[in-house]
Amino acid sequence: MRADGRLWALIAASATALMWAVPFAWMAVASLRPGVPPDIASLTPSGPFGLSNFAEAWTSGSFPLWYLNTLLMCGGILAVQLVTISMAGYAFARLDFPGRDLVFALFLLQLLLIPPLLIVPNLATLVSLHLYDTLPGIMAPYFASAFGVFLMRQNFRAIPKDFEEAAMLDGAGVPVLIRHVLLPLARPGLVAFAIVSVTAHWNEFLWPLMAVSSPKNQVLTVGLASFTSGAEAGSAWGVVAAGTFFVAAPLLILFLVFQRRFISSFVYSGIK
Amino acid sequence: MTEITRRTALGAALAIPAAAAMARTAFAADPVEIDLFFPVPVQGKLADKMKELIDRFNGQHTDIKATAVYTGSYDDTNLKTRAAIKAGKPPAAVIMSANFVREYVINGDVDPFDPIIEKDGKTPAAFFDNFWPALKPNAVIDGKVYGIPYQNSTPLMYYAVDAFKDAGLDPEKPPETWADWVEAAKKLTKPGGDRWGINFPGTYDYCGWLTSAFVMQNGGQYYNHDYGGEVYYNAPSTLGALTLVDTLVNKAKVMPPGVSDANACTSAFFAGRLGMMLLSTGSLSFVRDNMKAPYKVAFLPKSVRNAAPIGGASLILPKGNTPERQAAAWTLISWLISPEIAGEWSRFTGYFAPRKAAYDLPDMQKFLADHPDAKIALDQLKFAVPWFDTFNTVAVRKAMEDQVQAIFSGKIAPADACAAAQKAADELLRPYVEQTALKVVG
Numbered sequence: 248m249r250a251d252g253r254l255w256a257l258i259a260a261s262a263t264a265l266m267w268a269v270p271f272a273w274m275a276v277a278s279l280r281p282g283v284p285p286d287i288a289s290l291t292p293s294g295p296f297g298l299s300n301f302a303e304a305w306t307s308g309s310f311p312l313w314y315l316n317t318l319l320m321c322g323g324i325l326a327v328q329l330v331t332i333s334m335a336g337y338a339f340a341r342l343d344f345p346g347r348d349l350v351f352a353l354f355l356l357q358l359l360l361i362p363p364l365l366i367v368p369n370l371a372t373l374v375s376l377h378l379y380d381t382l383p384g385i386m387a388p389y390f391a392s393a394f395g396v397f398l399m400r401q402n403f404r405a406i407p408k409d410f411e412e413a414a415m416l417d418g419a420g421v422p423v424l425i426r427h428v429l430l431p432l433a434r435p436g437l438v439a440f441a442i443v444s445v446t447a448h449w450n451e452f453l454w455p456l457m458a459v460s461s462p463k464n465q466v467l468t469v470g471l472a473s474f475t476s477g478a479e480a481g482s483a484w485g486v487v488a489a490g491t492f493f494v495a496a497p498l499l500i501l502f503l504v505f506q507r508r509f510i511s512s513f514v515y516s517g518i519k
Numbered sequence: 520m521t522e523i524t525r526r527t528a529l530g531a532a533l534a535i536p537a538a539a540a541m542a543r544t545a546f547a548a549d550p551v552e553i554d555l556f557f558p559v560p561v562q563g564k565l566a567d568k569m570k571e572l573i574d575r576f577n578g579q580h581t582d583i584k585a586t587a588v589y590t591g592s593y594d595d596t597n598l599k600t601r602a603a604i605k606a607g608k609p610p611a612a613v614i615m616s617a618n619f620v621r622e623y624v625i626n627g628d629v630d631p632f633d634p635i636i637e638k639d640g641k642t643p644a645a646f647f648d649n650f651w652p653a654l655k656p657n658a659v660i661d662g663k664v665y666g667i668p669y670q671n672s673t674p675l676m677y678y679a680v681d682a683f684k685d686a687g688l689d690p691e692k693p694p695e696t697w698a699d700w701v702e703a704a705k706k707l708t709k710p711g712g713d714r715w716g717i718n719f720p721g722t723y724d725y726c727g728w729l730t731s732a733f734v735m736q737n738g739g740q741y742y743n744h745d746y747g748g749e750v751y752y753n754a755p756s757t758l759g760a761l762t763l764v765d766t767l768v769n770k771a772k773v774m775p776p777g778v779s780d781a782n783a784c785t786s787a788f789f790a791g792r793l794g795m796m797l798l799s800t801g802s803l804s805f806v807r808d809n810m811k812a813p814y815k816v817a818f819l820p821k822s823v824r825n826a827a828p829i830g831g832a833s834l835i836l837p838k839g840n841t842p843e844r845q846a847a848a849w850t851l852i853s854w855l856i857s858p859e860i861a862g863e864w865s866r867f868t869g870y871f872a873p874r875k876a877a878y879d880l881p882d883m884q885k886f887l888a889d890h891p892d893a894k895i896a897l898d899q900l901k902f903a904v905p906w907f908d909t910f911n912t913v914a915v916r917k918a919m920e921d922q923v924q925a926i927f928s929g930k931i932a933p934a935d936a937c938a939a940a941q942k943a944a945d946e947l948l949r950p951y952v953e954q955t956a957l958k959v960v961g
Contacts, residue, residue: 282809288786307567370606379608456595457602460554460588460610462570472591484782 274495278488300489307486310493312463313470320385320455320466321445327390328444329437335391336399337425341411351400357393366457373458385458385466389448395440402436403429438512449498467494550584551847553611556603557587558596558832568867576854583847585611593619593832594913600837604628609837611848617657617833618908620666621747625910625951630836631663635849650873653829653903656744666833667852668873670864672801673827673903674719674732675896676820680813682707682714682794693817697736697763700795700820704773707794716773719797720781721927727907727916729797730923731828733760735904738823747910748952752919753941759822761926761933769929778924785809799830800896804869807892816892818899825902831870871897910951918943 273290280292281299338344339351369388370379378384406429414428430437452468459465471494502509555573559565566589573587590596593616600613615623623629633643643664647655650668658666676693683690686706694700704716719729734741739756743749751757767774781802787793789810797819798806806814819827834852836845854860858876862883865872871893877883878897887894909915921943922936931939 366602367605370602370608374606374608379606453595453598456591457599460556460603461586462588465589469589469591472595 274488274491277484278492280485282485284485300483300485301492304486304489304493308470308490309462309465310467310470313465313467314497316382316464317449317467319382321448323382324386324389324448325441325444327386328392328395329441331391332395332399332440333425333430333433333437335396336403337421337429339396339400340403354393354396363453366454369454370457379458380460380464382459382464385455385464388454389444392440392444395444398436398440399433402433406432435512438508442509442512446498550582551843552584552586553844553847553851554586554588555848555851556590556596556600556610556613558590558593558614558616565868568864572855572860572864576851580850580854583850585847585851601628604837604839607839609839611837611840611844612852613835613837614669614832615666615835617654617666617668617671617829617831618906618912620657620833620835621660621908622910622912623835623837624660624665625747628838629665630838630840630845631665632667632836632849633663635845636664649875651875651900651903653900653905654833654873656905657829657908658833666835667856668831668833669855669861670801670868670870671829671831671873672799672870673829673896673899674729674797674819675800675803675827675899676795676797676817677788677806678795678815678817679788679791679793680815681791686794690815693815694820695818697820697822701763701766701771701773704767704795705771708773712775712792714792714794715775715787717767717795717797718774718779718784718787718793720784721778721924722780723917723920725781726778726920726923728828728830730760730764730919731904731907732797732819732826733763733822735826735828736760736819736822736824737763742907742909744905746956747908748948748956750909750915750919750941750944750948752944753937756823758933758937761923761936763822764923765926765933768927776927776929778927788814800893801831801868801870803890803892803896804867807869807890816895818895818902825899826904827899827902828904829906831873869893871900909948911947914947915944918947 269290273288276290276292278300279296279298281295281297284292335354339347339354365388373379373384373387376384376387378387410428410432411424414424419428450468452472455466456469456472459469471490557569559569569587569589573585576585577583588610590599596613596615597619600610600615603609620629636643636646643659647659647664650658651671654668654671658664658668660666678690678693680690683703686703688703688706694703700717707714707716720726731741734751734754734757737756737759739754739760740751741757742751768776781798784793784796784798785802785806788796788806791812803816818825834855836848840848855864856874858872858874858880861872861874862877862880864870865877866882866886872878872883878887887897907916919940922931922940925931926933926936
């Protein structure tokens with residue numbers, strides 16, 4: 248019976264993996280086919296194959312600039328987030344202050360708001376802070392993360408208080424405590440949050456499109472959109488696939504390299 | 520991991536002031552800075568071409584520094600423009616889908632061009648005579664010029680010469696009426712989906728555009744061209760148009776069932792599996808570059824009359840700009856619509872040039888002589904009709920599109936589709952109608 252259950256689980260997992268993999272496989276195949284082949288939807292075409300789509304995609308966009316901006320954006324958001332979520336998570340997990348649970352509930356409520364609702368108010372704030380059309384402007388609304396605070400609070404609460412008490416006996420203050428005792432122990436949580444944060448912001452389209460106008464501040468997703476065709480003509484799918492590959496590649500490579508650590512982080516931190 | 524965190528933190532700390540400094544120097548320069556939002560509805564190369572045009576403009580006008588800002592699809596551009604106006608950072612000018620202009624006027628988010636045109640010593644009416652007349656209803660609203668046509672298109676019929684010969688049809692005599700059209704499609708259709716007689720995109724936007732074409736060919740108006748609160752979805756001319764669609768897909772079975780997109784149409788056309796397709800004149804360059812076998816283009820078939828709705832985009836002036844920025848934007852707009860530049864953009868994109876004088880230039884004359892398909896697209900303009908625009912345009916347009924898509928799938932009879940579309944549209948239009956046409960005066 249048990250072997251049977253494992254077999255079914257394996258089949259279900261493989262089927263899901265296959266569904267997930269088909270678009271990637273198609274992207275890889277289509278990006279290698281020059282021109283506009285009539286059977287562009289095919290996963291197993293007969294050729295001809297070539298790299299011309301990659302060359303065309305690379306030259307028709309400013310990929311180096313877009314990579315740089317996207318890295319700065321994701322890195323900047325994450326760096327600030329790691330500080331804010333650790334401190335806020337600690338406050339909600341360990342400090343006693345009046346209205347703590349109410350404030351925490353208000354924090355979580357923010358998760359219920361759909362982001363497009365906030366576009367206009369956020370833009371107005373950026374304008375008054377003189378951050379409109381700047382990279383810090385794209386990052387600013389994400390500096391605090393309700394999800395991250397929640398995650399770090401759970402992580403800190405799972406750590407036995409003995410560690411902290413021992414450190415305090417040795418004369419450690421709160422900053423030292425967070426930095427040298429709690430954060431190392433909560434590392435899987437931080438890594439898991441980092442993955443979620445970077446993937447989300449790497450892939451985000453609407454907010455960067457709204458917050459930034461100058462070409463010099465453009466990020467990958469917005470740049471890629473200039474390849475994809477719109478309403479009127481047919482599109483050169485090969486070039487679109489090659490451009491998409493450029494956008495997705497860094498995250499894919501990162502995942503392949505750090506696969507084992509990523510998965511163990513997710514398992515430890517309890518995010519699925 | 521802590522190592523990496525520290526490094527990214529450091530990187531970001533260095534980067535933030537640097538980026539902020541970059542942004543600041545951009546505002547410190549002397550010339551008037553203006554931004555032009557533009558969508559790329561066709562292909563990536565257009566973005567490069569636009570950049571090249573703007574660089575040339577800046578080279579010729581040292582007192583202005585214009586930046587072309589790519590803003591996604593027509594819908595994204597609309598969203599970004601609205602958000603930017605609301606946030607108090609309106610762009611100096613926008614290339615906006617021509618059928619959204621009326622909503623900007625209704626919402627009071629754009630300035631009319633009339634004062635600047637008058638400052639140039641022209642009357643707005645005389646100024647607009649420079650453009651093809653069919654462009655007027657989407658641009659001149661309540662007697663004022665709110666849109667300057669920039670790139671325009673109409674639907675066009677493309678047909679495969681080999682398929683015509685194979686089916687015993689004369690490629691020199693494309694079908695001219697709906698009846699001829701259905702007959703030709705029947706002859707072109709091969710069983711088992713090997714070759715379909717006719718296909719056209721049924722996706723949102725395209726669907727409404729072509730439906731309005733059929734209704735107007737059938738003698739109808741489809742919507743009130745002067746007032747944004749009325750549509751005629753349940754009129755006999757509309758019922759006839761939807762019956763034509765139903766016939767093509769479900770009775771004669773000469774068109775693939777379900778909703779096809781533009782790519783499905785062009786792919787099948789290039790592969791010889793489609794006899795005729797209706798597609799934008801904006802696709803002329805794409806088809807010309809990719810169709811290996813011979814093809815021709817023709818006017819859309821007529822019922823009561825010929826009719827081809829306008830599509831494309833106009834330049835608008837968002838509200839909230841300083842007079843200096845508006846004047847600079849006008850300089851840019853005047854340059855973009857000059858016959859030379861308008862003609863160059865038209866030849867590059869496949870859109871037709873809204874400025875009539877563009878076609879008097881030798882470059883354009885030569886282009887038309889070399890490309891007979893572009894000439895036919897231009898000739899069809901004498902039958903051009905305006906583009907669907909109402910209050911809450913997209914939702915009201917979708918009210919009909921959802922029903923037509925149900926016909927594509929054989930799920931609803933044309934008469935029921937008309938009634939359902941009208942009901943949904945009336946519901947959507949009610950708030951505006953109550954504030955305008957039904958407003959009690961007293």
